[in-house]
Amino acid sequence: MITLTGKSVFGGVSIGKLSFYKRNQKVIKRTHVDDVEAECSRFQDAKAEAVGQLKELYDKAIEDVGEANAMIFEIHQMMLEDLDYIESIENIIRTQEVNAEFAVATTADNFAQMFASMDDAYMQGRAADVKDVSERVLDILCGVGEGVKQTDELSIIAADDLAPSETVQLDKSKVLGFATMYGSSNSHTAILARTMNIPAVIGLGEALSQDYDGKMAVIDGFTGTLYIDPDEETLTVMKEKRAKDLEQKALLEQLKGKENVTKSGQKINVYANIGNVSDVGAVLKNDAGGIGLFRSEFLYLENDTFPTEEQQFAVYKQVAENMAGKKVIIRTLDIGADKQVDYFGLDKEDNPALGYRAIRICLTRTEIFKTQLRALYRAAMFGNISIMFPMIISVGEIHKIKAIIAEVKAELKAEGIPYREDVELGVMIETPASVMISRELAKEVDYFSVGTNDLTQYTLAIDRQNSKLDEFYDPHHPAVLAMIKMAADNAHAEGKWIGICGELGADLELTEEFLKMGLDELSVSPSMVLPLRKRIRECE
Known part of the structure; x- marks a missing residue:
């Protein structure tokens, strides 16, 4: 052992x-080929090898998980033999005189997009399958083995x-x-x-x-x-x-359906943090009162290029509908720092945590920001969506955001596209600057949500991604708690609500402290909703 x-x-x-x-270590590049028929043969050989691999997986799966669960490998074999799929690849090779790798990757993207846009849920599920089988063929063509992640x-x-x-x-x-x-x-x-x-x-x-x-x-x-x-x-x-x-x-589990109320009668909302649509089931299963943080940047991390307005609209709409009127707070994209996306073309920075990220990207690359805002305002017609802006450090930023929102609304109205007018707007309190001007910020927005991960990092001047500094990284530090209390007092002074959506919200040692501060909401991982509810109900 x-x-x-x-x-x-x-x-x-x-x-x-x-x-x-x-x-996988493969890189797919478009290259010109002189002998297109030889390239088509390369593809056919790789396809045949992929089919052989899938047959072996099917046989193994029957022993391990039974015939019903092994069927997926038969479906994958059928997809590789699909004439439309094969003809698309060979047509790209012949007409564009390109390598098989590029033709397979292009066809995979096109077919996956086609399946994903269909109304039938079964066909939508095939989008992932066509990408999977294509990856298998690409691994063979690139000579990187099966490349199983x-x-x-x-x-x-x-x-x-x-x-x-x-x-x-x-x-x-x-x-x-x-x-x-x-x-x-x-x-x-x-x-x-x-x-x-x-x-x-x-x-x-x-x-x-x-x-x-x-x-x-x-x-x-x-x-x-x-x-x-x-x-x-x-x-x-x-x-x-x-x-x-x-x-x-x-x-x-016995706490499901019970109120989040202390022994003395103080109530607090308990919401959940999620990264994508598939997490909504966990939110409902764990009986959260709403979604306190939808990390919309994961839509960008999952994509090979900027997600379109329609892609984003479909996701936000689905989440809003699934939550059936419960609050859904969607944070605008928080790209940068430790969340890098190649197609954004961001320069390498010596100190990315203090660099070009989040709202700073949105306010300087407004075409990206407006696409997301259009999708959000449209999706708000289908549920209780609120919008939250990260990394705010000035009132001027809020004024710029509101000006861009006014442009988006005017464009949607001119195009005759339905949207919701009165979407609640909030800001992340995650910089010392936002805390110090929180009274002024509270006059401009509807609510605050404290991002304790970054607030702790910036308050203590400690890189939270650096494991060597874990012994110094103290989210219970009096300065951090004082910052949260100051933001809460200023929010309430202006009649606005405040919550926590950072990891500290799930720290059961601080639950009572947060209740004393008068926080109105705590948003945590879905798995922490019920333990947090239990702790709240135990508090005086």
Whole structure:
């Protein structure tokens, strides 16, 4: 048995095989070819090899998960043999005289977009399948093996660390837990683990070797320990620990439908933070009162190019409809710093956390901002949508935002496109500057939401992504709490409400302190809604 110790970012116990996250190293470039027929043959050979791989996967899946669950691999084989798909690829090769890789990638994008735009839910689901089978062909053409990023069975995902763009692509239904070499408790891996309510250990160092790929492992998220090839005694202890944890979670389920009210009668809203449409189910399952933070930048991280107005409108509309009148606060894109997107063409910065990011991009690249605002105002017709702006440091920024909103409304009206006029507007309080001028800001907007992750970082002058500084990073620091109280007092002085949407909102040690400050709302990962409700109901 090998025992590795790191830092826990979410409690619980997971038992399963260790699966290292594998990154594809292929780059698809468009190149001219002279012999188009030879290139078509290259494609046909790669397709035949891909079909062979899928047949092997089908046979293995029948043994592991039964015939019904193995059917997906038969569907993938059929997609590779689809005449429309094949003809599209070969037509691109012949007419444009380009390489097979480019033709496959282009066809995959075109077909996926076509499926995704269909009304039928089954056909929409085929968009991901056509991308999957095309990736398999591209891996063969590029000579990078199968390039599997994640196994097809339940597993503990191991990696050096995971970027935001990688966490959003994981098949979350197959993830038992996370174990990473690096990262901090504020990394996106950690946030995802808390959102998914699964155990995670970070900072295991280079002792977490790829040699352990496929071995049985146990994550003890309570102690921050990873056991590889656990002995029988350890396995027994961990199974008992897991059973007790699941029993406790079952007790919390009994709190569903209960009010978020203290023993003395003080009420507070408990909302949930999400990253995409697929998280809405977890919000409803955990009985959150609304969505306090929809991180819209994940739409941009998932895309290969700027998401269109229609793409964004469809997502925001679906979330609003699914929440059936409950509040949905959508934060405008917060790209930059640790969330980099290639097609934005952002320059490399020495200090990106203090750089060109969030509202600063929106106010200087207004065509991107206006596209998102148009989608938001249109989607607000279908539910209770509020808009929130990140990284605000001045009243002047709010005036510029309102001027752009006025332009967007005028354009929509002129085009005869329905939109909601009275959308609630709020700002993130996540810089010391926004705290110090919070009284003036409160006169301009409808509400505040405190982003404690960045507020702590900027108040303490500590890079929250730097694991070496974890011992100095103290979100309970008196200065941070004083900043939150000051913002709350100023919001209430102007008759506006204030909440917290940062990770600190889920810190049960501070719940009573936040209630004393008079905070009106706490927005946390869906998995923390019920534990937070329990803590609120215990407070005097």
